[in-house]
Amino acid sequence: MSLILCLLxxxxxxxxxxxxxxxxxxxSKWYPQEPMDTISRRFEVDSFVWSSRAPRALRRRYIATQACAIPAILCLAALVWLNETRPDVRIWGTVAFCTVSFLIAGVLAWKVIRHEV
Structure with missing residues (x-):
């Protein structure tokens, strides 16, 4: 079971x-003069996706792929729950992963609703 969760x-x-x-x-197609792998470019991705410049298909693909992180983090929470032997680490690790997952889901849902995608 742990192997399946890890691979998933x-x-x-x-x-x-x-x-x-x-x-x-x-x-990078919109701003070809800047190098693609700069730290500032990575912070610009979110604002670009939610702007009017981004094509609707790109925005939908971004939402779908970023939503994949939510079950991935829940799989990590399940891995901690199944494999950790210390009870305190098991509980706090699972709570931490679940909290991160729910925060990501909430932020993504809020942005989708706000931008009416």
Whole structure:
């Protein structure tokens, strides 16, 4: 069971990373003069996606791929719950991963509702 959860988490995080990277490539088409792998470019991705400059298809792909991070983090929470032997670490680790997952879900849902995608 742990192997399946681990592989699922890796696959889902890979999809989320691919979506972020493809959005960075699209952003580099709008600003070709700047290098693509700068730290500031990574912070611009979110504002670009939610702006009117981003195509609707790109925005939907970004939302779908970033939503894959939510079950991936829940898989990590399940891995902590199943494999940690110390009860305090098991509880706090699971709570931490679940909290991060719910925060990501809430922020993504708030942005989708706010921008009426």
């Amino acid at each position: 988490a890796i696959a889902l995080l890979g999809v989320a990373a691919w979506g972020f990277r493809s959005t960075m490539l699209e952003l």
